[in-house]
Amino acid sequence: xxxxxxxxxxxxxxxxxxxxxxxxxxxxxxxxxxxxxxxxxxxxxxxxxxxxxxxxxxxxxxxxxxxxxxxxxxxxxxxxxxxxxxxxxxxxxxxxxxxxxxxxxxxxxxxxxxxxxxxxxxxxxxxxxxxxxxxxxxxxxxxxxxxxxxxxxxxxxxxxxxxxxxxxxxxxxxxxxxxxxxxxxxxxxxxxxxxxxxxxxxxxxxxxxxxxxxxxxxxxxxxxxxxxxxxxxxxxxxxxxxxxxxxxxxxxxxxxxxxxxxxxxxxxxxxxxxxxxxxxxxxxxxxxxxxxxxxxxxxxxxxxxxxxxxxxxxxxxxxxxxxx
Amino acid sequence: xxxxxxxxxxxxxxxxxxxxxxxxxxxxxxxxxxxxxxxxxxxxxxxxxxxxxxxxxxxxxxxxxxxxxxxxxxxxxxxxxxxxxxxxxxxxxxxxxxxxxxxxxxxxxxxxxxxxxxxxxxxxxxxxxxxxxxxxxxxxxxxxxxxxxxxxxxxxxxxxxxxxxxxx
Amino acid sequence: xxxxxxxxxxxxxxxxxxxxxxxxxxxxxxxxxxxxxxxxxxxxxxxxxxxxxxxxxxxxxxxxxxxxxxxxxxxxxxxxxxxxxxxxxxxxxxxxxxxxxxxxxxxxxxxxxxxxxxxxxxxxxxxxxxxxxxxxxxxxxxxxxxxxxxxxxxxxxxxxxxxxxxxxxxxxxxxxxxxxxxxxxxxxxxxxxxxxxxxxxxxxxxxxxxxxxxxxxxxxxxxxxxxxxxxxxxxxxxxxxxxxxxxxxxxxxxxxxxxxxxxxx
Numbered sequence: 001x002x003x004x005x006x007x008x009x010x011x012x013x014x015x016x017x018x019x020x021x022x023x024x025x026x027x028x029x030x031x032x033x034x035x036x037x038x039x040x041x042x043x044x045x046x047x048x049x050x051x052x053x054x055x056x057x058x059x060x061x062x063x064x065x066x067x068x069x070x071x072x073x074x075x076x077x078x079x080x081x082x083x084x085x086x087x088x089x090x091x092x093x094x095x096x097x098x099x100x101x102x103x104x105x106x107x108x109x110x111x112x113x114x115x116x117x118x119x120x121x122x123x124x125x126x127x128x129x130x131x132x133x134x135x136x137x138x139x140x141x142x143x144x145x146x147x148x149x150x151x152x153x154x155x156x157x158x159x160x161x162x163x164x165x166x167x168x169x170x171x172x173x174x175x176x177x178x179x180x181x182x183x184x185x186x187x188x189x190x191x192x193x194x195x196x197x198x199x200x201x202x203x204x205x206x207x208x209x210x211x212x213x214x215x216x217x218x219x220x221x222x223x224x225x226x227x228x229x230x231x232x233x234x235x236x237x238x239x240x241x242x243x244x245x246x247x248x249x250x251x252x253x254x255x256x257x258x259x260x261x262x263x264x265x266x267x268x269x270x271x272x273x274x275x276x277x278x279x280x281x282x283x284x285x286x287x288x289x290x291x292x293x294x295x296x297x298x299x300x301x302x303x304x305x306x307x308x309x310x311x312x313x314x315x316x317x318x319x320x321x322x323x324x
Numbered sequence: 325x326x327x328x329x330x331x332x333x334x335x336x337x338x339x340x341x342x343x344x345x346x347x348x349x350x351x352x353x354x355x356x357x358x359x360x361x362x363x364x365x366x367x368x369x370x371x372x373x374x375x376x377x378x379x380x381x382x383x384x385x386x387x388x389x390x391x392x393x394x395x396x397x398x399x400x401x402x403x404x405x406x407x408x409x410x411x412x413x414x415x416x417x418x419x420x421x422x423x424x425x426x427x428x429x430x431x432x433x434x435x436x437x438x439x440x441x442x443x444x445x446x447x448x449x450x451x452x453x454x455x456x457x458x459x460x461x462x463x464x465x466x467x468x469x470x471x472x473x474x475x476x477x478x479x480x481x482x483x484x485x486x487x488x489x490x491x492x
Numbered sequence: 493x494x495x496x497x498x499x500x501x502x503x504x505x506x507x508x509x510x511x512x513x514x515x516x517x518x519x520x521x522x523x524x525x526x527x528x529x530x531x532x533x534x535x536x537x538x539x540x541x542x543x544x545x546x547x548x549x550x551x552x553x554x555x556x557x558x559x560x561x562x563x564x565x566x567x568x569x570x571x572x573x574x575x576x577x578x579x580x581x582x583x584x585x586x587x588x589x590x591x592x593x594x595x596x597x598x599x600x601x602x603x604x605x606x607x608x609x610x611x612x613x614x615x616x617x618x619x620x621x622x623x624x625x626x627x628x629x630x631x632x633x634x635x636x637x638x639x640x641x642x643x644x645x646x647x648x649x650x651x652x653x654x655x656x657x658x659x660x661x662x663x664x665x666x667x668x669x670x671x672x673x674x675x676x677x678x679x680x681x682x683x684x685x686x687x688x689x690x691x692x693x694x695x696x697x698x699x700x701x702x703x704x705x706x707x708x709x710x711x712x713x714x715x716x717x718x719x720x721x722x723x724x725x726x727x728x729x730x731x732x733x734x735x736x737x738x739x740x741x742x743x744x745x746x747x748x749x750x751x752x753x754x755x756x757x
């Protein structure tokens with residue numbers, strides 16, 4: 001499946017390197033590239049960008065859900081939500097560690113995030129305005145993330161692919177719980193059903209945006225596919241997600257906010273309407289509803305904690321081996 | 325599993341069958357291991373027309389226990405028990421420890437890339453090893469991990485970040 | 493959590509059952525309120541490791557609170573669930589220690605509060621492992637292991653902060669001065685405590701104090717922190733006489749259940 005074009009690109013970057021043949025052989029054999037293996041600079045940079053973005057998304061994603069921990073309606077839901085946010089932080093930490101194997105430090109990635117030079121998933125630039133939004137994030141946002149991450153379990157970079165296997169299992173657990181929130185709301189009072197419908201109305205389109213631009217407009221896709229970092233195209237993943245999710249919305253008795261949505265028996269898929277690409281690009285460029293708030297929150301926590309980190313490293317410097 | 329045989333006939337509803345049936349429920353976050361292997365299932369028996377199951381939570385805050393009881397209920401319903409015939413008790417005593425994980429459970433955790441909890445009583449010299457390259461040169465990143473039962477480590481030899489199941 | 497055990501209602505004399513209900517409820521409240529407080533750090537901690545630690549510790553405390561609330565509901569025998577007890581009691585009916593309802597403040601303030609509490613919890617649950625009440629002893633058996641993890645975490649932070657930089661030392665000393673007046677309350681022994689201890693069901697808090705003091709003094713000494721001389725002690729939490737902080741916190745925690753009563757979530 002490796003296309004010719006990619007190998008031309010690679011050979012320009014590092015024509016003579018003896019590791020190149022082995023790298024290509026690993027890709028061709030569907031084997032994993034490990035941190036100590038030789039890899040083209042472009043491959044390394046692409047992975048750093050992507051894994052860092054993934055890690056940042058987990059970390060920024062803690063904010064919209066964290067917004068409801070103190071108000072969760074029952075203690076069981078509070079525990080589930082707290083565990084989910086912990087899980088996201090844990091996945092973020094795992095992903096930062098995976099990116100570090102490629103020769104970048106976590107501090108550097110955090111700095112790039114704060115300066116807006118590395119991105120996180122745009123979905124977290126939308127606010128959580130009701131309890132149903134916590135259900136929607138589990139059901140739709142985690143659902144979309146899992147669709148993407150299942151693909152990444154076949155990614156050519158070992159630590160990323162292996163991490164995704166475990167992360168997918170944990171996220172599936174949370175997705176199921178998000179769906180249960182929706183199910184409970186939809187079986188509840190008129191007010192609760194209204195809450196659920198309002199949530200779906202606001203989260204549906206941003207969830208579809210999570211798969212990125214159309215394949216025809218995606219700048220990094222071809223190379224990433226050739227390197228087997230990405231295994232399925234944006235549009236195909238989006239279609240998978242729609243096909244999986246629409247029957248769930250039907251089951252819940254909720255209306256997907258897309259008048260063009262219908263089953264197409266010839267294609268064997270749902271047809272759906274066009275994403276509002278102006279909104280998509282506005283959010284990507286920093287003008288979504290919550291972009292400024294998310295980064296401000298993150299930076300405030302980082303700067304407020306500076307004296308703590310300083311104390312910890314001063315202590316560690318004097319007591320090496322005793323901390324940990 | 326034959327539903328009617330399970331709930332209806334005293335001869336085939338012996339303890340091993342219900343124990344196997346319920347014991348095979350996978351952990352929701354660590355689906356590589358079953359609740360029997362994790363030591364979460366404390367007992368399962370038939371009492372008259374009822375299925376009586378006893379489970380114990382791992383870490384106090386782990387919400388997996390709620391999902392586990394839901395799954396047990398689902399498995400028993402599928403096997404022909406009415407909801408009113410299912411009794412699931414939570415017991416706290418004796419408290420669950422990682423020594424309750426069976427050897428199969430430990431092996432499966434390791435296979436899934438999770439360093440299993442150490443057993444100082446069985447293996448005093450036992451050190452945490454990298455699940456990928458088996459090196460014992462590993463360092464902690466965080467005492468607390470993605471779930472209450474895990475901590476995050478990194479291997480100094482192959483650089484692999486991995487989860488370690490914490491001893492409790 | 494999944495079923496109502498018969499033992500709670502049949503094993504105790506009526507008087508003990510009601511005393512034990514109040515006792516278990518008070519300890520449930522301590523854990524619930526501190527879990528709610530700590531969870532405020534999630535996404536705001538000094539680094540990602542601490543975000544995870546705060547969430548994990550809050551989750552352990554919440555889990556413990558749920559076990560205790562569930563058991564309290566059984567003891568009371570009025571069919572109140574964990575949520576009934578958590579969401580539909582007023583400020584005056586909560587009987588948590590004042591220490592746990594104090595605001596988070598800065599990281600030093602939170603860690604000093606946590607350390608004082610973890611040291612107390614470690615002593616408490618260790619004693620309660622020997623309770624004649626099987627359920628309480630079982631919960632204690634779980635709690636003690638987690639409390640030791642928590643104590644190691646907060647104790648390590650006290651050393652880092654106390655011996656880290658001038659600023660961290662100053663902030664930590666200030667936190668200790670602000671919180672010390674709430675510690676004596678942990679060891680006040682009520683009539684309930686005495687009766688339950690007499691029946692082998694509970695422990696007398698006063699008995700935990702010497703061990704607790706030795707433990708915390710050792711860490712404070714290592715961390716270069718001075719225990720305040722101020723002998724003023726503020727108490728009242730166990731009888732529902734709280735600081736003003738609790739009401740606002742409950743307003744937030746209980747809001748959904750009060751705004752939409754009688755619904756499933």
